[in-house]
Amino acid sequence: MLVNPRCSTVLLGYVNHQGNRAIVVDEPGVTRDRLYGRSYWGDQEFMVIDTGGVITLSKSQAGVMEELAVTTTVGMDGIPLATREAAIARMPSMIEKQAVAAVEEAAVILFVVDGQAGIVAADIEISDWLRRNYSEKCVILAVNKCESPQKGQMQALDFWSLGFSPLPISAIIGTGTGDLLDLVCLELKKTEGLDGIEEEENKVPAIAFVGRPNVGKSSILNALVGEDRTIVSPVSGTTRDAIDTEFTAADGEKYKLIDTAGIRPRAAVISAGSTTGSLSVKRAFRAIRRSDVVALVIEAMACITEQDYKVAERIEKEGKACVIVVNKWDTIPNKNHESTTHYEQDVREKLRILDWAPIVYCSATNGTSVEKIISAAALVEKERSRRLGTSILNQVVREAIAFKPPPRTRGGKRGCVYCTTQAAVGPPTFVLFVNDAKLFSDTYRRYMEKKLRSDAGFPGTPIRLLWRSRR
Ligand code: GDP
Numbered sequence: 001m002l003v004n005p006r007c008s009t010v011l012l013g014y015v016n017h018q019g020n021r022a023i024v025v026d027e028p029g030v031t032r033d034r035l036y037g038r039s040y041w042g043d044q045e046f047m048v049i050d051t052g053g054v055i056t057l058s059k060s061q062a063g064v065m066e067e068l069a070v071t072t073t074v075g076m077d078g079i080p081l082a083t084r085e086a087a088i089a090r091m092p093s094m095i096e097k098q099a100v101a102a103v104e105e106a107a108v109i110l111f112v113v114d115g116q117a118g119i120v121a122a123d124i125e126i127s128d129w130l131r132r133n134y135s136e137k138c139v140i141l142a143v144n145k146c147e148s149p150q151k152g153q154m155q156a157l158d159f160w161s162l163g164f165s166p167l168p169i170s171a172i173i174g175t176g177t178g179d180l181l182d183l184v185c186l187e188l189k190k191t192e193g194l195d196g197i198e199e200e201e202n203k204v205p206a207i208a209f210v211g212r213p214n215v216g217k218s219s220i221l222n223a224l225v226g227e228d229r230t231i232v233s234p235v236s237g238t239t240r241d242a243i244d245t246e247f248t249a250a251d252g253e254k255y256k257l258i259d260t261a262g263i264r265p266r267a268a269v270i271s272a273g274s275t276t277g278s279l280s281v282k283r284a285f286r287a288i289r290r291s292d293v294v295a296l297v298i299e300a301m302a303c304i305t306e307q308d309y310k311v312a313e314r315i316e317k318e319g320k321a322c323v324i325v326v327n328k329w330d331t332i333p334n335k336n337h338e339s340t341t342h343y344e345q346d347v348r349e350k351l352r353i354l355d356w357a358p359i360v361y362c363s364a365t366n367g368t369s370v371e372k373i374i375s376a377a378a379l380v381e382k383e384r385s386r387r388l389g390t391s392i393l394n395q396v397v398r399e400a401i402a403f404k405p406p407p408r409t410r411g412g413k414r415g416c417v418y419c420t421t422q423a424a425v426g427p428p429t430f431v432l433f434v435n436d437a438k439l440f441s442d443t444y445r446r447y448m449e450k451k452l453r454s455d456a457g458f459p460g461t462p463i464r465l466l467w468r469s470r471r
Contacts, residue, residue: 108138108187115143115155115168127162138187141166142180147173204246205381207374208258208287209325210311211297216327219364220297221245221259224374249374258291260284288314292384292426293321293377293460296354300328300343300361304350312354319427321380321461322357325373330363356453358460380460385425388456393420397432400451406444415439429464437467 109130113123130139143159146152146168152175159166167183169176209217225245245257260283288294294315298304315322324347332339344359351357358376362369388396397420406415416435423431430452434440440448449465452458 108140108184109134110140110142110184111164112142112144113159113162113166114145115152115159116145118155118158119162123159123162127164131163139164140180140183140187143168144171146170147175149175152176204254204256205292205377206244206256206258206290207293207295207377208260208284208291208320209295209297210260210284210287211325212299212302212305212307215297215299215302216364217259217297220295220325220327220362220370220373221257223364223367223370224257247374249378250371253378255374255377258287260287284311285314288318288320291320293323293381295323295325295373295377296351296357297325297327298347300326301331304347309351309353312351316353316462319462319464321377321384321427322354323373323376323380323460324351324354324357324359326359326361327364329361329368330366356459356462376460383458384427384461386428386458387425388422388428390421392456393422393430396452396455397448399455400448403451404447406440409439413439415444423466424464427462427464428458429466431466431468433468435469437469440467 111126111130113119127141130137141159141162141164143152143156143166146155147170149168152168152170156166156168167176167180169180171177209221211217225247245259247255247257249255288311296308296311296315298308312322326343326347329335332343340361343361347359348355358380360369360372360376362372364370397417401417408414413436416439418433418435420430420432423429432448445465445467449463452463452465
């Protein structure tokens with residue numbers, strides 16, 4: 001599977017007729033069902049989510065989508081609501097919200113038209129919408145129902161006026177579908193750079209330093225980088241802008257360090273007239289989005305606040321790896337082993353949502369343990385992009401079920417897991433194909449996540465378990 005660098009949890013691909021198709025039900029709140037499937041083309045393997053149609057198509061076109069089952073790529077974590085709502089506001093009425101969400105995050109958009117019907121008004125509207133809003137994305141225009149090669153070329157020619165190069169295909173007899181797949185693969189690779197794997201290997205992990213003002217984010221960065229790269233001041237909120245710094249660790253590994261402005265308590269944000277304060281909150285959230293790992297900095301002597309918790313929630317929601325950094329450790333008097341244990345208990349209690357994140361205790365002032373933040377970040381970043389072998393994964397799940405089977409419902413039904421696959425990395429995302437997702441309670445789902453963590457690791461990164469009913 002290729003991973004789109006612009007979208008951390010994106011599934012790419014194509015379900016072809018011969019590929020394994022597994023039909024699954026949708027997440028609550030999503031209007032359409034999706035198809036998940038593993039597919040191959042040449043030496044490329046793809047995991048796919050089919051949104052069940054990019055657009056609300058006319059009946060014949062919907063049929064084509066069924067036949068061809070071509071998909072856009074779909075991220076599993078949400079896109080910014082504002083972006084989505086703006087896009088929804090711009091979209092023509094016939095395009096579904098669900099489709100907008102898919103197109104927003106897609107690496108390649110496949111726009112299927114009916115070659116026998118010729119251009120219809122909906123095609124023009126959709127192509128205008130795509131060109132207006134998604135000019136930076138690759139749109140492949142597939143002209144279906146072009147059964148005859150010669151006639152098909154002529155049929156496809158008509159569609160040039162939509163502004164994309166038309167590719168004649170026939171979903172029923174397979175004409176042109178190989179070329180279409182080649183093109184899809186090529187375009188997917190392009191979005192990854194020339195070679196997706198190489199790109200992945202060369203990608204410099206980004207570590208965002210976030211936390212309330214004055215906890216010592218800039219001081220930590222200065223201690224790491226070894227120069228006064230941002231103004232450090234005892235006045236709360238002095239460092240306002242997010243600053244990116246290239247950093248080479250002692251072992252030669254490169255990182256991008258993202259320094260953010262302090263996150264003010266909400267009250268302060270409101271009283272500050274929502275200028276610099278609210279901007280800095282937004283910047284911090286943006287920095288989290290841009291990052292692979294978040295170093296959540298808290299101050300040893302200060303309490304963990306609601307604001308810290310909100311940031312923690314955001315980190316989890318965005319699926320980012322995390323290291324909790326307890327700075328100003330030098331200010332704790334008479335430290336011993338117990339102070340660390342005691343402090344850790346407090347942090348775990350108050351930041352339960354990040355119970356998987358390692359804690360680093362450091363002092364930016366005297367430089368103690370600051371480099372541990374980088375080594376911890378490197379570790380959690382690896383975990384976030386780790387792929388677990390299918391057989392190991394299934395073994396872990398099988399053993400978890402054997403140890404504690406899902407309880408029977410009152411009606412005597414019992415949940416049953418057929419198979420499990422890792423659908424994505426960044427964060428690791430597992431799809432459990434089951435008889436009926438409703439038969440697995442929240443408690444059982446939490447148990448399974450815990451089991452997966454205890455048996456297969458993944459420290460420092462959120463993991464996602466998706467339960468899909470087979471129909
Ligand atoms: P930021 O707003 O989170 O970027 O915090 P700064 O880096 O600007 O630091 C705020 C204040 O805390 C400055 O006066 C720093 O000298 C001080 N400070 C930062 N790190 C430490 C530390 O490890 N120990 C102590 N004692 N003071 C620190």
